[in-house]
Amino acid sequence: MNLRETAMAILKYQDFDKLPVTHFGFWNETIDKWTQEGYLPESCGHDYTTAARYCGFDADFDWSGLAWGAPDCWNAIQPPFEPEVVAEFPDGTQHIRNSVGAVEVHKPEAGSIPGEVDHLLKDRESWEKYYLPKLQYDENRVPEQFIQTMKNRENSEVPVGYFAGSLIGEIRNYIGVEGLAYIYADDEDLMKEIVDTIGELRYQETKKLLESGVKIDYIHYWEDVCFKNGPLITPSFFEEFVGPHYGRISELAKSHGVDFISVDCDGCIDKLIPTWLDNGVEIMFPIEVGTWNASIAPWREKYGKIIKGVGGMNKTVFSRDRKAVDEEIERLKRLVALGGYIPCPDHRIAPDAKFELVQYYCDRMHNEKF
Numbered sequence: 001m002n003l004r005e006t007a008m009a010i011l012k013y014q015d016f017d018k019l020p021v022t023h024f025g026f027w028n029e030t031i032d033k034w035t036q037e038g039y040l041p042e043s044c045g046h047d048y049t050t051a052a053r054y055c056g057f058d059a060d061f062d063w064s065g066l067a068w069g070a071p072d073c074w075n076a077i078q079p080p081f082e083p084e085v086v087a088e089f090p091d092g093t094q095h096i097r098n099s100v101g102a103v104e105v106h107k108p109e110a111g112s113i114p115g116e117v118d119h120l121l122k123d124r125e126s127w128e129k130y131y132l133p134k135l136q137y138d139e140n141r142v143p144e145q146f147i148q149t150m151k152n153r154e155n156s157e158v159p160v161g162y163f164a165g166s167l168i169g170e171i172r173n174y175i176g177v178e179g180l181a182y183i184y185a186d187d188e189d190l191m192k193e194i195v196d197t198i199g200e201l202r203y204q205e206t207k208k209l210l211e212s213g214v215k216i217d218y219i220h221y222w223e224d225v226c227f228k229n230g231p232l233i234t235p236s237f238f239e240e241f242v243g244p245h246y247g248r249i250s251e252l253a254k255s256h257g258v259d260f261i262s263v264d265c266d267g268c269i270d271k272l273i274p275t276w277l278d279n280g281v282e283i284m285f286p287i288e289v290g291t292w293n294a295s296i297a298p299w300r301e302k303y304g305k306i307i308k309g310v311g312g313m314n315k316t317v318f319s320r321d322r323k324a325v326d327e328e329i330e331r332l333k334r335l336v337a338l339g340g341y342i343p344c345p346d347h348r349i350a351p352d353a354k355f356e357l358v359q360y361y362c363d364r365m366h367n368e369k370f
Contacts (some may be wrong), residue, residue: 002157003061008217010212011283012364013050013339021365022310022344023048023057024286026066029351038163039355040356056362060158061237063285063310063344067161067220070209075099076140076170076201077134081120083127091281100174101130107228121175123183131174135197137204151311161262162209164249165202168242169223169265171195177232184237190242199245206249210256218283219253219262221246226267228291244276250280262310266347268292273299277306286311288346294297297334308340315345318353319359321353325361329368336370 001009001017009016025048034040034051044050051058072078080099087095091109101120120130171194172180184191203350206219225232250261262283263276269284276282287294287309296309313332317324332343343365349358 003058003160004157004217007061007159007342008259010159010342011340013305017370018337019058019365019370020061020342021058022061022063022342023052023055023059023349024062024311024345026051027217027350030349030353033132033351034355037355042208043119055358055368059301062260063161063342064220064222066159067163067218067262068153068161069163069165070139070146070205072205073165076165076198077101077174081130081325084244086118092274100170102173102176105268114254116176119174119176119179122179124187127154127190127194131194132197137201137202139208141201142205143207146213147209147212150197150209150216151212154215160215161219161220162206162216164206164219165227166196166222167199167202167245168182169225170237171198172225172232176313179224180233184233190299195241196244199242203245203249203252207252210252210258216258218262218265219249219258220285222263225265226265226272230268231271235275239278243279246276246281247279260308262314266296270294271297273303273307277303282306283307283310285310286346288342289314289316290346294346295335297338300340306339310342311344312341313343315347315349315353318345318349318357320357322357324361325357325364329364330363333368333370334352 003020006016006018028046029042031040031046035042035044040051040054048062049059077100081097081101082096083099085094086097086103094106095103095117096106097103097120100118103118104114104116106114120126150162174182230365231238246304253261260283261281262285263281264285265272266288268290273284275311284307287296289312294312296312312335314328317328335341335342
């Protein structure tokens with residue numbers, strides 16, 4: 001069985017011969033550190049696949065990276081806003097309006113995700129003036145070249161996914177967490193219109209791809225609307241406003257023979273899971289273990305075999321020792337035995353990871369009997 005056949009068998013609760021040893025990429029700083037330590041060649045650059053191969057992962061298997069999207073998949077705003085410096089400070093800090101209209105704080109030498117201090121989208125006036133015209137569907141959003149690229153993958157030996165973008169996480173990027181809450185409270189009709197506009201756009205894009213005859217294994221979304229204590233939006237809002245768009249796209253996908261619908265959402269996602277499951281999204285990724293100890297086990301006990309997962313491997317053990325790695329592998333073996341689950345580090349591998357421990361994990365996972 002190749003990696004594609006194996007992954008599909010696992011997620012369908014069928015027999016398989018060898019568990020894929022998967023990854024979710026690396027921080028660039030991690031690759032830089034390992035290169036300086038001599039574990040990776042200078043030619044690696046920041047290429048995840050090369051780094052994964054040196055570690056011992058099945059380098060071509062990155063569940064998120066195998067879901068390819070159309071040119072606007074990460075930013076439905078077309079054309080994007082031109083980045084603009086709106087303020088500069090003596091210490092070199094800049095406030096820069098980015099391609100979705102959020103003003104970010106960029107500090108010299110900072111390596112983390114920049115904070116946000118302002119947003120162009122504030123109310124109905126700014127929505128209709130700046131955003132609504134840029135979020136309309138047209139055929140050029142899913143170009144024929146992209147469709148042909150997807151068709152060329154049909155005989156791939158790794159899973160073939162289509163990245164359908166986002167239905168709510170992208171809106172959070174436009175307006176910020178506080179702005180999202182205020183608009184929902186102050187103008188519910190506007191909030192519904194924004195969600196409906198994004199939902200219709202993503203539906204039409206998916207429809208064009210599937211009606212072209214492209215055969216894919218799964219559709220994948222990105223949301224990231226949770227943190228360590230739960231959702232950044234109320235579950236009732238998510239169920240009422242966003243859920244129907246998932247359901248509509250899921251129904252379309254299933255009618256074209258797509259096996260699975262998957263979602264990437266960091267943080268503690270438990271309160272949003274019912275809406276995803278009710279609307280055809282059954283694969284949770286990356287199942288961040290975090291301080292809340294996320295695991296597919298309690299979800300399986302609660303929801304049954306409808307829920308599946310990719311992820312859930314506590315990557316923090318890579319900063320410890322072999323004993324911690326061994327204990328994590330034993331925990332994962334019990335989860336794999338449940339079926340419908342493929343372990344994967346629960347996010348990009350961080351700079352505190354020791355290369356030799358990552359390599360040890362990969363060696364053991366390749367040789368374990370699951």
